Amino acid sequence: MAGKGLKSLSEAMNGLRIAAAQPCRALSSARPSPWISRRSMATEAPVANITRSVDEPWQPISSVPVTIYSFPTLEPRALESWSPKHLHLPLRRDILHLAVVYEGDKTRQGTACAKTRWEVHGSHRKMGPQKGSGRARRGSKQSPLLRGGGKSHGPRPRDFSTKLNRKVYDLAWRTALSYRYRRGELIVAEDGLELPLPDDFLQLAELGRLGNELEDSFVRKYIKQIMEGLAWGKANGRTTFITGDRRPNLFTGMEAAGEDGRAMELEDVDVKDLLETGRIVIERSALKEMIKKHQSDLVTRVAIKGLTSKTPPTGQLIAV
Amino acid sequence: MPPRLPLARAARCCSEMAIGAPSMFATRPASLVSLFAALSVQTQTKPQSQTRSASILANLSDNRGAYHKRIRKGRGASSGYGKTSGRGMKGQKQHGSVHPWFQGGQTPLIVSHGRKGFENLRADKMSEINLDRIQAWIDAGRLDPTKKITPRELILSGIIGRSYKDGIKILARGKTGLKMPIDIMVSRVSAAAIEAIEAVGGKVTTRYYTKESIKRLVQGDSISTDKPLPVGAEHVADILEKARSAKKHYYRLPDPTSRWDIEYYRDPAHRGYLSHTLKPGESPSLYFKVPGVKAAFVKSTKAKKVNAEDLDEKLF
Secondary structure, X not given: OHXXXXXXXXXXXXXXXXXXXXXXXXXXXXXXXXXXXXXXXOOOOOOOOOOOOOOOOOOOOOOEEEEEEOOOOOOEEEEEEEOHHHHXXXXXXHHHHHHHHHHHHHHOOOXXXXXXXXXXXXXXXXXXXXXXXXXXXXXXXOOOOOOOOOOOOOOOOOOOOOOOOHHHHHHHHHHHHHHHHHOOXXXXXXXXXXXXXXXXXXXXXXXXXXXXXXXXXXXXXXXXXXXXXXXXXXXXXXXXXXXXXXXXXXXXXXXXXXXXXXXXXXXXXXXXXXXXXXXXXXXXHHHHHHHHHOOOOOOOOOXXXXXXXXXOOOOEEXXX | OOOEOOHHHHHXXXXXXXXXXXXXXXXXXXXXXXXXXXXXXXXXXXXXXXXXXXXXXXXXXXXXXXOOOOOOOOOOHHHOOOOOOOOOOOOHHHHOOOOOOOOOOOOOHHHHOOOOOOOOOOOOOEEEEEXXXXXXXXXXXXXXXXXXXXXXXXXXXXXXXXOOOOEEEEEOOOHHXXXXXXXXXXXXXXXXXXXXXXXXXXXXEEOOXXXXXXXXXXXXXXXXXXXXXXXXXXXXXXXXXXXXXXXXXXXXXXXXXXXXXXXXXXXXXXXXXXXXXXXXXXXXXXXXXXXXXXXXXXXXXXXXXXXHHHHHHOOO
């Protein structure tokens, strides 16, 4: 009984399937057109209508938030919105590579120099007869074939610097900043980033009561305590402090406590420096200046009735 | 590696349950939970190690295409270019060079046969866009799939580098990657691209463009339309009124005039915008008529009725 029922069900399903496959003949025209007239000149493809649309198309991020901290308490002082074209660029390792190699090339001293056979000291007299000695013929003592002779194609002092498109370099700069921002390794501090050494120590140092050693060791210990507390020291990959100009306490302090970090002025910073240590602590005005100097691919310098190019917004205050 | 789901094992369990194998009756699973457990994510037996360097500087490199193998000839057998350095054994080519077109003195083919054909310098150059590039642009949010995609949107998105050629053609590389329906109107489309776009529910139309008309569309001096220019005196008054009342003058989009172009856009297989002008059964060609179609439109010749009066008047 069950078998019969199944059989009839499957037959019904088969019937339905066949009916669906065959087109309804009643609706077609009375005189069917010949096959040859239905042929077109090109290959056929079935026609379909657009059936649905996307409800919420993807929208890119319009701004990224940046917290401004005080140093060294790390109290959040302000919240700003920055452009994603400055701090949220996609990671392009090839562009970073180009910039790092370009910087490395132009840093090379290029002073290696090997003496050629004409520069090696000695007379250029022929060292033996051309024929008859049983040995290979020899000209001068400085031949590159001989020990003590010159080098045919050794290094010569030259310029190893290469060129990189300014816009590519600027993009690399901002890509490095974006990389740090996304990893939370870009800490923006208030302007006037300086090491707050205790007043009594500073007075004593000014009077000259402490020797160099004592001053250095005190500052070292002071910085070590700060770095250990913030987890910014050697155990956490070191920290780079970037300021607009030289801050005496901070710079001399970081020279003394070099294993926990370093301090550099804005003009000395490179893309490689931005990628090296565990984090970057930069003061807000220095970051603004840095981005302003490295956005040539966003801002055109072509002046048509004056320079009207608009820069993307940098540091618009949201909350204090 | 993404986690591998043991689907084969789960399928086997399910198929055994359906068939009702005798083994299953003996050792039936306790509940559906055990079946679902078969689909749970299995951890890899050998955990893959991830290396992380102290700094990204250790993992920077240019793209693969920027690096090329350095070939130094004559520096040992293992290099592949040692000893004869890729020149073979003896002969003029090892010791010097021979022009590649020299045939040893025999009359060269270019002299005996001449050159073939000619280069059509006036041919239309189309910008080619493949479907994988369109999908990538949609994924990046540079193209909006909810709106009709015309040459203006394509050029402003930079998918063809903000260049103006004689037209835009859609090709089908990466057609399996196209996941969403798009409404697109361009100069030409390949048959595979039409199939791929319509398979996911999209719509494609081809329309005649010139380089100047595309430029005007991008600059906003023309309005995009998929309808040909109206022909006939009855349209004149209406269009004149619209043009006079409008604040800005808009250039109209041209229609094809050459035979090849007209035939291309009349063809429904190309999804041409003139294909609606074809009568049923008509071929898009302007010259070749489909045999047997004429019979449908020409009235059948009927034999004239011979009147008795007419016969009387005639002498012979």
